[in-house]
Amino acid sequence: MSARRIDGKAFAAGLRERVGTIAADFAGKAGRKAGLAVVLVGDDPASQVYVRSKGKATVAANMNSFEHRLPTDATQEQLEGLVDTLNANPEVDGILVQLPLPAHLNEQAVVDRIAPAKDVDGLTPVSTGRLALGLDGLVPxxxxxxxxxxxxxxxxxxxxxxxxxxxxxxxxxxxxxxxxxxxxxxxxxxxxxxxxxxxxxxxxxxxxxxxxxxxxxxxxxxxxxxxxxxxxxxxxxxxxxxxxxxxxxxxxxxxxxxxxxxxxxxxxxxxMTIAVLLRNTLVAAHRNENIALTDTTL
CATH class of the missing domain: 3.40.50.720 (NAD(P)-binding Rossmann-like Domain)
Structure with missing residues (x-):
């Protein structure tokens, strides 16, 4: 037996194309583009690559990308303050804090700070609880x-x-x-x-x-x-x-x-990870604006 090779790259490309089409439709209905904010603390090379690739993919999918970079020695108060600002920004539908954070920062406290409606990583207690209960929500x-x-x-x-x-x-x-x-x-x-x-x-x-x-x-x-x-x-x-x-x-x-x-x-x-991140951001945008998704299978 020779196994079928599951081509995640091809599947992800198709998903991103669908997201881009629906995102354009959303922008026409909402009068704005869906927006993803990514927060990077420090200068870890791998994290920088991930953040850049996420930003490019977001723009390519007809959504706005908001990148926020804080120095390695940023305080817990500074980081949580930035998350609070993004929570209150109506142009931002999804918030992703790039993990891992520098060792002096409390990751769970930062994740807990993200508004569940913008938790496109699906990591807040509300998101994990809704998944466990079988309720609709944003999933990792x-x-x-x-x-x-x-x-x-x-x-x-x-x-x-x-x-x-x-x-x-x-x-x-x-x-x-x-x-x-x-x-x-x-x-x-x-x-x-x-x-x-x-x-x-x-x-x-x-x-x-x-x-x-x-x-x-x-x-x-x-x-x-x-x-x-x-x-x-x-x-x-x-x-x-x-x-x-x-x-x-x-x-x-x-x-x-x-x-x-x-x-x-x-x-x-x-x-698939970045493709689903874009999908989650688009789903969050529709919910935040009370607009029904045109593709219910997304």
Missing amino acids: CTPLGSLMLLKDIHGDLSGMNAVVIGRSILVGKPMAQLLLAESCTVTIAHSRTKNLPELLRGADIVVAAVGRPEMVRADWLKPGATVIDVGINRLPPEPGAEKGKLVGDVAYGEASEVAGAITPVPGGVGP
Whole structure:
């Protein structure tokens, strides 16, 4: 068996195109563009790249991008004050504070400060609570993007056995909640789970988000299983190379000989994250202006 390669890059491109079309329609109805504000504290190179790419993608999708940069030594009061200002700005529909923050700042307090209606990362207590209760709300981008890929392959997920490896608030926990809402039978596993290979061999769906390079091996998988690899790990560079190879949490080469479908790393889940961020911003904009979405499947 050779697994179907799940092309997240192509799916994300289609989603971004749809978002751009609907965003243009929104601007005509609301008299303004939807707006995403991204806050970056410090000068971490990786975070700077992420913020730039998010800004470009936002503008390309017919929305306004508001970038706010604070120095590394910014105080908790300064950061929370900026979030308060963005909460009150009617031009801003979504607020994303780029994590991680410098160590002297309280991340949870900053996240808690974001207005739930503008919480496009889906991390506030209100957003996580609504997800747990099965109520409509804004959902973390990576899990929602992963669910979109799964539904694109299978359509109805009802009754499928799913194992989520990882219990983070960013991916593992919300992913499990989303799969439960699709009537899957869900098990949350993690790095300390006993007999993990045996557990995975009964799974129709495996979502790996544990942060360990190539931890999931081919003989851990049920033949024909669908594998969503959320992990992004950089291996040590080989002699003479500047950077090491990017790999996921699943040993892609061997796993693709057993799985029915699998996401590559890179090019799988990664591109979905920004696409869903744009989607969440557009959804928030429609709700903030009490305008019905023209595409109810978004």
